[in-house]
Amino acid sequence: MSSDLPDGPDATADAARVENVRIEDEMEQSYIDYAMSVIAGRALPDVRDGLKPVHRRILYAMHEMGVSSGSSHRKSSSIVGETMGDYHPHGDSAIYDTLVRMAQDFSMRYPLVDGQGNFGSMDGDPAAAMRYTEARMAPVAEELLEDLEKDTVDFQANYDDRLQEPEVLPAAFPNLLVNGSSGIAVGMSTNIPPHNLGEVIDATIHLIDNPDAEVTDLMEYVKGPDFPTGANIVGKNAIHSAYATGRGRLTVRAEYEIDEMASGRPRIVITEIPFQENKARMVERIADDVNEGVIEGVSDLRDESDRDGVRVVIECKRGANVDVVENQLLDHHLESTFGVINLALVDGEPRVLSLKETLEEYVAHRKEVVRRRSEYDLAEAEDRAHILEGRLKALENVEDVVELIRNSEDRDAAKAALEENFEFSTEQAQHIVRMQLGSLTSMEATEIEDEYEDVQAEIERLETILGDENELLGVIKNELRAVKEEYDDDRRTSIIEDDGTVTREDLIPEEDCLVVITEDDYIKRMPVDRFDPQRRGGKGIIGADPKEGDRVSKVFRANTHDYLLAFTNHGQVYRLKTYEIPEMSRTARGKSAVNLLKFDDGEEITAVVGTDEFGDDECITMVTHDGYVKRTCSSEFENILSTGIIAAKLEDGDELVDVTVTDGSQDLVIATEGGMTIRFDESEVRQMGRSARGVRGIDLQEGDAVAGLVATDETDDRSLLTVTENGYGKRTPLSEYRSQSRYGKGLIDIKTDDRNGLVASIKAVAEGDHLVVMSESGQIMRCPVDDVSTVGRNTKGVTIMDVEIDDSVSTVDVLPTTMIDD
Structure with missing residues (x-):
């Protein structure tokens, strides 16, 4: 029997080269080699430019082809072919899928590709075939390749050694954080959320100037992820954990509002959905739950979305409890979890990075570039x-x-x-x-x-x-x-706190803000410094955009760390933290206050005081629409339920108008809409319980009503500012208002003729203070008090705000001198 095996000296030499290894050791090493190849060559982004190899190769191929933002669009198939033939030896479908995602404005916070044609939708619709679509680089992508020809980065041979390709791009901005990344490697995965470019750049600059800055310092600039689809991140604790450790679980909630249809039935309108949520599938799941009885009280469900944005309308049945429907939707459909794993390649090795470490690696890269x-x-x-x-x-x-x-x-x-x-x-x-x-x-x-x-x-x-x-x-x-x-733009994703969430106050910057509330109980806050002072008599700028039929009812200043007591027209009082009120832009309508406070129908906030203003023996002094006044010890407001507690008992048709804090030794000044004022010692109003109605403070003329309340004393050198509905006002020293007995008719304060209109608000002001005047339509104006003339009582005053014919002044607040930067 013959054998095919070699023999002789050659066979001996071959046998000497054979190495015996354990099969499990060989399997383990081969698997590790394969895993590292996938990790470094396909699945994980580089911390320096935030790109995986396929993204980098597509952009470099477009760069070499001259397909810049200023050139004409090229067929996607051409770009995919060049990338596959020269740099990325994998399937064309993988390359095209990557190209498509880089062009989707609902997938990328700042798309790197400018696509022309059908590139898919939020409903999960696929893009058209690559032979139909066209693409070119977006302008922001060119910032990643800037100075590539100046030996700023190392190059390596392509897969067949014919060409050279960059190992990393110069990256003029921290793309890893700005656009985020996701990928599944072997034994590990990454899921980095996108962020606002301006915030990330501000944090980077702060870190360059302050190398010892901590994550909490950087979070003063990077508030949290900023998803291209907007929506809301619930709670700051998870954000802090993700930034401090590189891992975290964020709850993302859809943006929606509750309003009434013409028929009076409530509806829920969804305008933003969580990142990476399939809108069509979400609507389908809601419909299934409605049909199966899991969600009760829904009469109709429509997807009215178009090219301008998302709009999913959920109509409730007559008599249905919209709060119950809302909670059911939140439990099953309107919230999702985004698991943050900030895993990226650092010097070719995968590492989980904190926010600070990510920015440090980027700064080191830019220094080298x-x-x-x-x-x-x-x-x-x-x-x-x-x-x-x-x-x-x-x-x-x-x-x-x-x-x-x-x-x-x-x-x-x-x-x-x-x-x-x-x-x-x-x-x-x-x-x-x-x-x-x-x-x-x-x-x-x-x-x-x-x-x-x-x-x-x-x-x-x-x-x-x-x-x-x-x-x-x-x-x-x-x-x-x-x-x-x-390239900077406004933040799209809001960060809100949920009921029962333990907040990290140390992460919340302590700043002064303006809180705006409408009659339909939409509420928001805005930084005070967003409104520059103007000369009196101006029209102001947009401070809110109430929906049709709604109007602004209150604006007041607060600090983000203040606990506020919010008094309503029904005589109830609620407690909330200022930072729980969502921060929004000037032109935003606001969020429904029912998400923060459990109001009854027709209930609206009419006065707000900060609890840090309380002293041991101080009182909450209140005045009503019909002229009743009462004082209640502040200690009775220490334990306030989530549903609120009674602050004052009101007669039918009466409403709580204004509230102030007094110490028992002051005078009270009550002003009416008809231009009358009365000043009397607060001791004439005995302390009484929360459920008491109070005593009469002013004898109102027929048809008149109380407009506001101010507390003062004999040493007070401030003035009384009176502002009317038509935007006129004046200052008069408080010393000119002599003290009387309670329940008198008072003195004439300002003329309320056709020019002025009724009194809208009164405030005690000092030299150097600033006024914040807001109209019912949402116009807001800030101007120095010193611009308003000081005159006597019984005068007309001067123009403070130029109010449109169909608009009127709704509310006024004062920024004291201590809040105003030099």
Whole structure:
């Protein structure tokens, strides 16, 4: 029987090369090699540019093809073919899927590809085939490739060694955080949420200036993830955990509002959905639950979304409890969990990074990029300076140089003669023999000298950058600011607190804000510094956008860390923290207050006081629409239920109008809508319980009603500011209002004729204070108190706010001098 096995000396040599290994060891090592190949080559982004290899290769292929933001669109199939043929040896479907996602504004916070054609939808509709769609780079993507040709990053051979491709892109902004990333590798996965570009750049600059900054410091700039689909993140604790450890679970809640249809039935309108939620599938699941009886009280469900945005309408049955429907939707459909795993490649190895570590790695990358770019530019500038020095030297000896070149046999001989006779370098001599005669004019000589001076200045600048790290960091900061100025936009995702959530007050910046409330109980807060002071008599700017039929009822100042007592027209009082009120833009309507406070029908906030204003023996003093006044010890408001407690018992048709804190030794000034005021000692109003109605404070004329309440004393040098519905007002020293007995008719304070209209509000103001005046339609104006004339009682006043004919002043508050920056 013959054998095919070799024998002889060759067989002995082959046997010597055989190594015996345990099969489990070989399997383990092979699996590790495969896993690392997937981790580094496909699934995880690089911390420096925030891109996976396929994203980077698509952008680089488009860069090489010249498919920039300024060029015409190219067929997606062409881009995919170039990427696959030259750089990414994988299936075309994987490349096209990546290209599509980079073009979807609901997937990328700042899309890197400008797509033309059908690139899919939030309903899960797939993109059209690549032969039908076209694409080009988005402008923001070009910031990632900026200075690529200046040796700013290392290049590596492509898969077949024909071409070179960048290992990483220069990345002029922290793309890993800005656009986020997700991917599943072998044994690990990453899920990094997108963020607001402006916030991330501000945090990066802060870290450059303050290397010892902690995560909590950076969170003053990066409030939280900012999803392209908006919605709300519930709770700050999870955000802090994700930023501090690199891992966290965020609850993302849809944005919706509850309103009434013309028929009076309530409806829930969803306008933003959680990130990566399939809208069509969500609507289908809600419909299934309604049909199966899991969600009760729904009469109709419609998806009215269009190109302008999401709009899913859920109509409730007549008599249905909309709060119950809302809670059922939240439990099953309107909330999702985003699991944060901030895993990225650092020096080729996967690492879970905190917010600070992520930004530190990016700053280190940019330092290397700017250093290498500066070295490249310096070498180019020095080469140019060397040539210019030769040209200047040639101009100084122009006649001899021309004569020498003319007498030379050929160019090589001329170059050799120039090097020997004038000590030109080879590069200088080669340049000189190629010069045209026209460059020997005096004008050309001047231009060469000017260019030489510019090049020397550029060399000096680059040497300074390379020799001083502070200068280098300054370049990085300036370039980041330029990117922010070009691409920054408003935050889309709000961050809210939920009932029962333990908040981290140390993460919430303590700042003064304005809280705006409408009659339909929409509420929001805005930073005070968002409103610059204007001269009196202006129209103001938009401060709220109430829906049709609604109007602004209250604006007041507060600190984000204040506990507020909110008194309503029904005589109830509720307690909430200012930061629980959602912060929103000027033009936003606000969030429904029923999400914060459990109001009854027709109940609205009419007065607010901060609990940190209370002293041991102080009282809450209240006045009603019909002129009743009462004082109740502040200690009776310490334990307030989530459903509120009674603050004052009201007669039918009466409403609580205003509230202030008094210490028992002050005078009360009550003003009416008809322009009357009365001042009396608060001791004339005995302390009484919360359920008491109070005593009469002013004898109102028929048809008149109370407009406001102020507390003062004999040493008070402030003035009483009175503002009318039509935007007129005046200041009168409080000392001009003599004290009377309670329940008198009072004195005339201001004329309430057709020009002025009725009194809208009164406030005690001091020199240097600022007014915040808001109209029913949402216009808001801030102006210095000093702009309002100080006059006597019984006058008309001056224009404070230019109110439109169909609008009127709704509310006024005061920013004291201590809140105003110099």
